[in-house]
Amino acid sequence: MSQFWSQLVHTLTPYIPGEQPKVDNLIKLNTNENPYPPSPKALQAIRDETGESLKLYPDPNAEILKMTIADYYRVETNQVFVGNGSDEVLAHAFQALLKQNKPLLFPDITYSFYPVYCGLYDIEYQTIPLTEAFEIDIKDYPVECGAIIFPNPNAPTGRLLPLNAIETLLQNHPNSLVLVDEAYIDFGGETAISLVNHYPNLLVTQTLSKSRSLAGIRVGLAIGQAPLIEALERVKNSFNSYPLDRLAIYGAKAAFEDQDYFVDTCQKIIATREQLITTLQQLGFKVIPSAANFIFTTHPDFSAEKLALALREKSIIVRYFNKPRIDQYLRITIGTDAENKVLCDVLAKIVSTA
Numbered sequence: 001m002s003q004f005w006s007q008l009v010h011t012l013t014p015y016i017p018g019e020q021p022k023v024d025n026l027i028k029l030n031t032n033e034n035p036y037p038p039s040p041k042a043l044q045a046i047r048d049e050t051g052e053s054l055k056l057y058p059d060p061n062a063e064i065l066k067m068t069i070a071d072y073y074r075v076e077t078n079q080v081f082v083g084n085g086s087d088e089v090l091a092h093a094f095q096a097l098l099k100q101n102k103p104l105l106f107p108d109i110t111y112s113f114y115p116v117y118c119g120l121y122d123i124e125y126q127t128i129p130l131t132e133a134f135e136i137d138i139k140d141y142p143v144e145c146g147a148i149i150f151p152n153p154n155a156p157t158g159r160l161l162p163l164n165a166i167e168t169l170l171q172n173h174p175n176s177l178v179l180v181d182e183a184y185i186d187f188g189g190e191t192a193i194s195l196v197n198h199y200p201n202l203l204v205t206q207t208l209s210k211s212r213s214l215a216g217i218r219v220g221l222a223i224g225q226a227p228l229i230e231a232l233e234r235v236k237n238s239f240n241s242y243p244l245d246r247l248a249i250y251g252a253k254a255a256f257e258d259q260d261y262f263v264d265t266c267q268k269i270i271a272t273r274e275q276l277i278t279t280l281q282q283l284g285f286k287v288i289p290s291a292a293n294f295i296f297t298t299h300p301d302f303s304a305e306k307l308a309l310a311l312r313e314k315s316i317i318v319r320y321f322n323k324p325r326i327d328q329y330l331r332i333t334i335g336t337d338a339e340n341k342v343l344c345d346v347l348a349k350i351v352s353t354a
């Protein structure tokens with residue numbers, strides 16, 4: 001604390017990201033990164049940019065990347081917003097669109113950055129409990145609200161809300177913005193981007209950090225009707241004109257263009273996920289159905305916190321949340337097949353020798 005802090009800073013409770021340990025040889029299954037490298041074409045595009053052009057500012061509008069994304073999703077370029085990771089895109093959306101005169105709604109168990117943005121931007125919010133089975137029930141979302149946000153699939157549960165439920169939610173709330181955070185949609189869900197042209201109240205965000213293995217260059221995007229994008233541009237251009245550097249613009253563009261690599265790596269992760277679920281069930285774990293690159297699991301006979309510590313002793317790190325309703329669960333990111341085998345062997349040993 002310091003006398004020089006603003007009043008706002010005194011009130012903030014910042015988000016705590018999963019740890020990025022400095023030691024090698026860890027099996028790192030705690031932050032939902034992709035276990036495979038980025039597309040070789042994306043890496044080449046990034047290398048190609050590391051020349052004298054770096055003395056110049058990048059295109060503040062990242063037009064070439066927006067055009068690629070617009071092409072990919074068959075929308076207009078003015079329906080695409082890009083930012084420095086989807087966390088930044090979300091931050092701008094909170095300020096530009098989710099701050100209204102009535103409370104913002106989101107699930108009680110969800111991405112823990114949402115309440116942090118509410119604190120930063122002084123947004124009133126109300127959490128809506130997931131069902132016992134950790135599902136979003138759209139009937140629980142009152143019509144009277146400022147706006148709605150949730151990840152789909154949800155984090156950290158991995159559960160998917162089907163597209164028809166999202167469409168019903170949009171129809172039930174024609175006067176409220178609904179933001180669908182699709183950080184994990186490529187691992188088994190169907191994107192809501194197909195609904196954007198029918199619903200002026202829909203904004204979809206995505207990231208290149210998970211399914212495109214580019215967490216290190218920080219690129220996120222939003223797609224919605226042009227007036228929503230304009231709101232985001234207004235905030236962005238009042239904050240930082242150049243959120244995407246040259247490496248990010250060209251790396252992200254090449255990643256979107258390498259469809260084969262993207263499909264191949266996503267399919268591998270999905271196959272590994274299904275193997276992991278089968279093994280965990282054989283070991284007595286209960287696993288929440290997942291459409292993401294992680295699973296959420298609990299064991300009736302073992303404390304989740306102790307399991308996380310036992311795994312750590314074997315150099316495997318997973319995510320444990322000491323929070324109501326989920327303090328007996330572990331969130332485990334899907335690794336490579338080799339990492340998955342080590343994880344399963346270690347868990348089998350822990351479960352059999354206790």
Ligand SMILES: *Cc1c(COP(=O)(O)O)cnc(C)c1O
Pocket residue numbers: 084085086087088111151155181183206207208209215218219220
């Ligand atoms: C990882 C994640 C993000 C942020 O992704 P970045 O683009 O890396 O900032 C946003 N929402 C959810 C639900 C996430 O899990």
